[in-house]
Amino acid sequence: MPTPFLSRLLRAGLRPLVALSLAGAAGVALAVTPGEAAPEVQLQGPGGPVQLAALRGKLVYLDFWASWCGPCKQSFPWMNEMQAKYGPQGLQVVAVSVDARPADAEKFLAEVPAHFTIAFDPKGQSPKTYAIKGMPTSVLIGPDGKVIQVHSGFRADERAALEQAIVQALPKR
Numbered sequence: 001m002p003t004p005f006l007s008r009l010l011r012a013g014l015r016p017l018v019a020l021s022l023a024g025a026a027g028v029a030l031a032v033t034p035g036e037a038a039p040e041v042q043l044q045g046p047g048g049p050v051q052l053a054a055l056r057g058k059l060v061y062l063d064f065w066a067s068w069c070g071p072c073k074q075s076f077p078w079m080n081e082m083q084a085k086y087g088p089q090g091l092q093v094v095a096v097s098v099d100a101r102p103a104d105a106e107k108f109l110a111e112v113p114a115h116f117t118i119a120f121d122p123k124g125q126s127p128k129t130y131a132i133k134g135m136p137t138s139v140l141i142g143p144d145g146k147v148i149q150v151h152s153g154f155r156a157d158e159r160a161a162l163e164q165a166i167v168q169a170l171p172k173r
Contacts, residue, residue, distance in 0.1 A: 031131040034148055038062070038141040041126040043096060043119035050119035052141070055092050059169050060141040063095040064127050067108035069135040075154040076112045082166060083116040090143065090171040094119060098127050098135070138162070143171045 032038065038060075043050045052060065063079060065072035076095075083093045093116035097105035102120050109118065121127065130139060133152065140149040148169050151162065 032139060032147050032150060034150070036147055037145055038139065038147050039129045041096070041119070041129070043121050043126060045117060045119040047117075050094060050117055052094075052145070055094070056145055057143050057171070058090050058092045059143055059166065059171060061091060061093045061166065062139040062141055063093065063136055064098055064130070064132045064138075065095055065136045066097065067099050067104040071154040072136045073108075073112055074156075075136050076114060078154075078159055080113070080115045082163065086166055086170060089173070091166060092117060096121050096126055098124050140165055140169060142169055
């Protein structure tokens with residue numbers, strides 16, 4: 001039987017995050033490590049299926065976010081900028097909503113537009129696979145499908161370093 005606090009979290013639509021926390025506490029979550037192959041994700045987005053395998057050959061900035069996350073809201077304009085600036089050179093930003101209710105994510109997106117690929121994971125399976133512990137968390141995946149970098153949080157003073165990691169990892173032409 002869940003505690004009153006846990007019950008409130010579940011009712012608030014935070015089921016994926018609670019599941020992540022419980023899985024992590026049980027030692028179930030698998031961490032991703034730079035240099036290893038990025039686990040495949042197959043999700044649904046507003047434009048249809050979203051599969052990492054289909055993006056092989058591109059640099060992928062995979063971002064896990066939630067509608068209730070303040071830093072996530074701050075990261076969206078930056079991700080729009082990165083997609084516009086580096087998309088022609090092979091970058092593909094993919095942002096995965098972990099909201100239990102897709103309507104919450106859709107409301108967020110109505111206020112904070114995304115000019116990049118959006119995917120929904122209301123069951124929280126992909127963040128569990130990637131051992132995501134907080135929002136936002138980004139995973140930079142090289143054109144070869146291997147993890148380059150994992151970054152938790154989003155702060156203004158980290159933007160330059162994140163952009164530099166993208167620039168260094170762009171596919172060579």
